[in-house]
Structure formats: C-alpha cells, structure tokens
Amino acid sequence: MVKTALVAGTIMAASLVAVARTPNVVIIFTDDQGYADLSCQGSKEMKTPNIDSIARNGIRFTNGYSSAPQCGPSRAGILTGQYQQKFAMEQNAGTFTSFGLPTNIKLFPQYMKEAGYTTAALGKWHIGGKLKEYFPENRGFDFVWCTPETPFVLNGKEYDGRRFTKTSTHQTDIITIGACDFIEKNKDKPFFMYVAYHVPHSPYKSVPKWLDQNRxxxxxxxxxxxxxxxxxxxxxxxxxxxxxxxxxxxxxxxxYASDNGAPEQKYPPAKTSNGVLRGQKGNLYEGGVRVPWLVQWKGTIPGGQVLDDPVITLDILPTSLAAAGRTDLIAAEVDGVNLLPFFKGEAPLAERPMFFRWDGWLGMRQGRWKLVYPIASRKTAPPPYDSGTLELYDMDADIAEQKNLAQSYPEVLQKMEKQMLEWNQTLTAPGWISEDRKAQLRKVYGEVGMTPYSAPGYTGRLPGEIPWKTKVGSEKKTKTPDSAPKKESAKNGRQRSVSARDKDGDGIVTLEEFIAGRVDKTAILTEQFKKWDKDGDGQLQPAEQRRHLK
Structure with missing residues (x-):
C-alpha cells in the first residue's frame, strides 16, 4: 500500500511538473514607442522600472525589429508570423468599412487554441474594426476587452470606457484591469494574452498623478x-x-515590443524619441522599424542578457508554439523563426534575411548589413525603380545610417538587392489604396509585386469605396456605406478636408493633426476642435467628423 501510494505520488508530481512546463504566453505591444524611450534603452527621463525588469530577468535585443513602420500592418505581422504584404495588409486603411485582415489567414490565437490555450486580446486592434467578421472575438480570441464594440462591463461592474478620463489616458488603466482579471480567472490553465496598449501614440496627454511623478x-x-x-x-x-x-x-x-518607431516630425513635435537612429514611423530607416524588444521566461531563459542578434516580431508566434511544445503546428507559410533554442543558449541564431516593404520603400537586413530603397515623399509619385537609389549601411559600425556604403561594397549590395527583389515578387498589392497609387507603386514594385490578393471571402477595397480622407477630385466618388450623403458637395468637401488630416490613417483625427501646418490659427482651431469633440476624448472619431456637418 505504501509503495503504491509512493508510486502514485511520484506519477502525480511528475504530471504536475509537466503541466507547469507548458508556459503561458503574454505579449505586451505598445504604440509608437521610440527605441530610446525606456530607461533600459538609455533614457534619462523615462522611468520604466517594471518594463526594465523584463530585460533584467531575460533578454534585451538591441537589434529588435517590427515588421512595418506603421500600426496596422505591424499588428498583422505579429498576429500571423507572416510578412503582412503577402495578403494585402501593407498599409493602414482603418477609414474603409471593408478593411480587415483576410479571414482565410490563420491568427496567433487560433494556433494557440489548437495547442490547448485560452486566449485574450486587450486594447488596440487596428486590423478590422467595422465589419464583425474581422473582430478579435471572431478570430480566435476567447476574451476581448477594449477592442471594437467591447462592452465595458467586467464581473458585473461597468467601467468608464472613454479614451481619456481624469485618472487615466488612452485606456491604459482599464486595459490593465482587464489583463489582471483575465490572469486571475485563468491561472489554472495555459493562456495566451495579447495586450496592445495605445500609448505613447498621440494625442499626448497625461494626468496629475503621473505628471507629478515626473516633475x-x-x-x-x-x-x-x-x-x-x-x-x-x-x-x-x-x-x-x-x-x-x-x-x-x-x-x-x-x-515586450513596440509596433513601430516614434513619429518624431509631427506638429506639435512628437516628444517620443528614436535616439541616434535615423528616420521615424512611416519609413524604413532604423527609426521606423527598430523598436524596444524584450523577452522574459524566468527559470528557463537566463536573465541579464543584452544581445545584438537581429530578431523580428514575426518570430514571436513560432517561438511561442515551440515553448508550448507544439512545433508541429508551425505552418509552412510562417516567416518568423523559432528563437527558443537561441533564448536558452542551446544553439546560435543562424544569420537570415529580414525584409521590409511599405508604400514605395523597400528594405532588407542580414547580418551586419542593411539595404534601403527610400522614396522622397508619400505625397508625390515615386520615380520608377532605380538601383542607383539603393543605400547600404553597416549596422555594426553605423546604426545611425549616416555613411552610405553602396559604392564601397557593390558585391554585397547586388547580392542583397537580388534577394530583396525576389522576395518582393512573392508579395501582393496593398488592398485599400487608390488606383492612382497602385499605378505609382507598380513603377517601384513591378507588376508581379503588385499582384492583387485573391482568397475566398476577401474583398479588399470595394468598387467606388471612398475613405474619409479622400480629397475632392482625387477619384470617382460613389456613395458607399461609410461616405457622407452626397446632397451637399460643400459639406462633403469640408468633411474630406478634415479627414485628410488623419496623417497616420487610423481613422481618427487628433488635435495635433487638426492643427498641423496652421500654427497661426492654433487658438481658433483648438476651440473649434473642442466643440466637435463631443465626448471630450481628445480626438475626432469618424462619427464626430461627420456629425459637425449636420
């Protein structure tokens, strides 16, 4: 009897250990956080002891990348483990009703549910916020909070779901409340939790409690x-x-990672910082895509590591499946790699290319080298692709990208260019841009690189569909569900004028965007903005952009 009990106890203990080794997975994804805006990244002003603890207890990557220099596509990348340009998600398009990550593409939570996990999405979504088939609860998430159309009721208590309150900004506190509640309720089973905070995206606002701590x-x-x-x-x-x-x-x-780099050149000047990095959100220099990138798994990943091996947010999905013991679920189409052996110190990270493409820009990082194909401005048509425009930088010696080595290392440049252009030919056209912009991008990407995406249930931009920011006369204006009534052209013109100020394409106009370029009218425009901002959250939602015309 005693022997049997001992054996049974041993088996039970072994079983409990086995369960404990299936880790929960938590992703904390911030919004527009600059590379230099953590104290562990060298900031003397930002106080981030808790975030720093993740680096201290795990790994801080100095060459960590997001897959895009903009909110929507970077989220499509991290949630699929794939280059988002393969399925039309190259750019933000939140002002279109039809916008959404194609439903035939498998998302992170769907993989994790197959591995036996309970899943949660909290905070910013930005990959389909108008049609319900794109909502997170219909894409594999069991629990959703502060996502499109989420009711702000938890455990029978109703919360203030406004973006800005007297005690919190950008829903930071309420997102945290939801995250902690989810952990408490699911502590006895493996869970996957995706926490997408809105900060430090504009508008730049804080409250006395946190301002006082930063006097x-x-x-x-x-x-x-x-x-x-x-x-x-x-x-x-x-x-x-x-x-x-x-x-x-x-x-x-x-x-822990940011969706893209800091937007350093908005008016009023964004006060986020990419440090010495060149560029910003909206381009493919390092300031656009190199981001804070931290990982922790206490007791498994040795702590206190600072590594300069290049990694990308696409790697998080296959690494998480490997940690769950389910490498068999890593689909062939996943572009990220399993970093777990590298994290544990069991194997070096093999050198591999990482690619980037965004609105006319092309880029590639491999080993010490970074290749960039820049365009002058999104506001003008880019010239046809020209190899002479390529820039080559040595990331080991020049992270500020100040010394173009294209002429000094032609063989390196030509080899990388060949790889980058071959990759470009595996991609599809951005799904919600205008026909004019498509024609312009064909000159850079080529016909093959602009192949329209096609899949069951995928529509892309609907015929005649117009985003709120469309300028008068820019293209045919057919009445669509999310366009204003066409009976007063002057109102339509004003509407599009307001929405054209949505510079980051997220469907929301902030005060900074509303004033941009009209400094001499700051006081008048601020007062006008406040009148239109009916809910006082510091931004004009699409409905408010329409409402002021009535």
Whole structure:
C-alpha cells in the first residue's frame, strides 16, 4: 500500500511538473514607442522600472525589429508570423468599412487554441474594426476587452470606457484591469494574452498623478510623454505582479515590443524619441522599424542578457508554439523563426534575411548589413525603380545610417538587392489604396509585386469605396456605406478636408493633426476642435467628423 501510494505520488508530481512546463504566453505591444524611450534603452527621463525588469530577468535585443513602420500592418505581422504584404495588409486603411485582415489567414490565437490555450486580446486592434467578421472575438480570441464594440462591463461592474478620463489616458488603466482579471480567472490553465496598449501614440496627454511623478523632466512636452510612459510602466508592473502573486512568474513567457518607431516630425513635435537612429514611423530607416524588444521566461531563459542578434516580431508566434511544445503546428507559410533554442543558449541564431516593404520603400537586413530603397515623399509619385537609389549601411559600425556604403561594397549590395527583389515578387498589392497609387507603386514594385490578393471571402477595397480622407477630385466618388450623403458637395468637401488630416490613417483625427501646418490659427482651431469633440476624448472619431456637418 505504501509503495503504491509512493508510486502514485511520484506519477502525480511528475504530471504536475509537466503541466507547469507548458508556459503561458503574454505579449505586451505598445504604440509608437521610440527605441530610446525606456530607461533600459538609455533614457534619462523615462522611468520604466517594471518594463526594465523584463530585460533584467531575460533578454534585451538591441537589434529588435517590427515588421512595418506603421500600426496596422505591424499588428498583422505579429498576429500571423507572416510578412503582412503577402495578403494585402501593407498599409493602414482603418477609414474603409471593408478593411480587415483576410479571414482565410490563420491568427496567433487560433494556433494557440489548437495547442490547448485560452486566449485574450486587450486594447488596440487596428486590423478590422467595422465589419464583425474581422473582430478579435471572431478570430480566435476567447476574451476581448477594449477592442471594437467591447462592452465595458467586467464581473458585473461597468467601467468608464472613454479614451481619456481624469485618472487615466488612452485606456491604459482599464486595459490593465482587464489583463489582471483575465490572469486571475485563468491561472489554472495555459493562456495566451495579447495586450496592445495605445500609448505613447498621440494625442499626448497625461494626468496629475503621473505628471507629478515626473516633475524632474524639464521639457513640458517630454514631461507629458513621461507621464504617459509612467502609467504604461505601472500597468506592466501590475500585470507582472499578478503573475507573480499567482505563482505564474516562472511559467510565463513574456514578450515586450513596440509596433513601430516614434513619429518624431509631427506638429506639435512628437516628444517620443528614436535616439541616434535615423528616420521615424512611416519609413524604413532604423527609426521606423527598430523598436524596444524584450523577452522574459524566468527559470528557463537566463536573465541579464543584452544581445545584438537581429530578431523580428514575426518570430514571436513560432517561438511561442515551440515553448508550448507544439512545433508541429508551425505552418509552412510562417516567416518568423523559432528563437527558443537561441533564448536558452542551446544553439546560435543562424544569420537570415529580414525584409521590409511599405508604400514605395523597400528594405532588407542580414547580418551586419542593411539595404534601403527610400522614396522622397508619400505625397508625390515615386520615380520608377532605380538601383542607383539603393543605400547600404553597416549596422555594426553605423546604426545611425549616416555613411552610405553602396559604392564601397557593390558585391554585397547586388547580392542583397537580388534577394530583396525576389522576395518582393512573392508579395501582393496593398488592398485599400487608390488606383492612382497602385499605378505609382507598380513603377517601384513591378507588376508581379503588385499582384492583387485573391482568397475566398476577401474583398479588399470595394468598387467606388471612398475613405474619409479622400480629397475632392482625387477619384470617382460613389456613395458607399461609410461616405457622407452626397446632397451637399460643400459639406462633403469640408468633411474630406478634415479627414485628410488623419496623417497616420487610423481613422481618427487628433488635435495635433487638426492643427498641423496652421500654427497661426492654433487658438481658433483648438476651440473649434473642442466643440466637435463631443465626448471630450481628445480626438475626432469618424462619427464626430461627420456629425459637425449636420
């Protein structure tokens, strides 16, 4: 009897250990956070002790990349593990009703559910917010919070779901509340949680509690940013504490990254920072795609590592499946690689190419080399593709991309260009751009690189569909579900004039975007903006952009 009990106890203990080794997976994805806006990345002003702890307990990658320099496509990349340009998701298009990540493409939570995980999405979605088939609850997520049309009721309590309140900005606090509640309710089973905070995206606002903690920051605008990031860091700290309090710290694989680099040249000047990196959100220099990139799995991944091996957010999906013991689920179409052996120190990370393409820009990173094909401006038609435009940089010696080595290393350039152009031919045309823009991009990408995406259920931009930011006379204006009534052309013109200020294409016009380029009218425009901003959240939603015309 005693012997039998001992054997049974041993089997049970072994079984519990086996369960404990199936880790939870948590992704914390921030919005427009600059490479230099963490204290562990060298900032002297941003106070991020909780975020820094992820680096201290795990790995901080100095060459960590997002797959795009813009919100929507970067989210399509991290949630599929694929280059999003393969399925028309190259650019933001949130102002189109038809916009959404094609439903035939398998998402991260669908993989994790196959692996036995409960799944959650909290915060910014941005890959389909108008048609329900694109909503996260219809794409594999069991629990959704602060996503499109989410009711703000949790455990019978109704929360203030406004973007800005007297105690929090950008829903940072309410997102954190939802995350901690999900952990508490699912602590006894493996879970996958995708937490997409809105900060530090504009508009730049903070509240007294967090501003007071950053009085040492002299620049007023930087102090506001510091307040936003302090609130973000507090949220991350609460999530980490909840994991720890429930005995899950060593049973949770945590990733932290930003969706793209900081937008450093908006008016008023964005106070986020990419440090010494050249470029910003909206281009393929390092400032657009090199981002904070941290990982922690206490007890499994050795802590305190700072590594310069290039990694990309596409790697998170296959790495998570490997951690779950389900490498068999990693589909052939996944472009990221399994980093787990590298994380554990079991094998070096093999050198591999990482590619980028965005609105006329092309780029590639391999080993020490970075190849960039830049365009002058999104506002003008790019010239036909010209190899002489290519720029080559040595990332080991010049992360600021100041010394173009294209003439010094022609063999390296030609080899990389060949790989980049071959990859480009595997891609599809952006799904929601105008016919004029398609014609312009064909001159850069070529006909094959602009092949229309086709799949069951995928529509792309509907015939005649017009985004709110379309300018009068730019293309045929056919009445569509999300366009204004056509009975007063002057109103339509004003509507499009307002929405044309949506520079990042997220469907929302902030005060900064509303004023941009009209500094002499700041006071008048600010007052006008406040009148139209009916819910006082500091931004004009599409409905508010329409409402002021009535």
């Amino acid at each position: 040492d920051v002299q620049d007023k605008d930087r102090r506001i940013l510091a307040g936003m990031i302090s609130e973000l860091d507090d949220g991350v700290g609460r999530i980490l504490s909840t994991l720890r309090e429930n005995g899950l710290e060593e049973d949770t694989l945590i990733f």
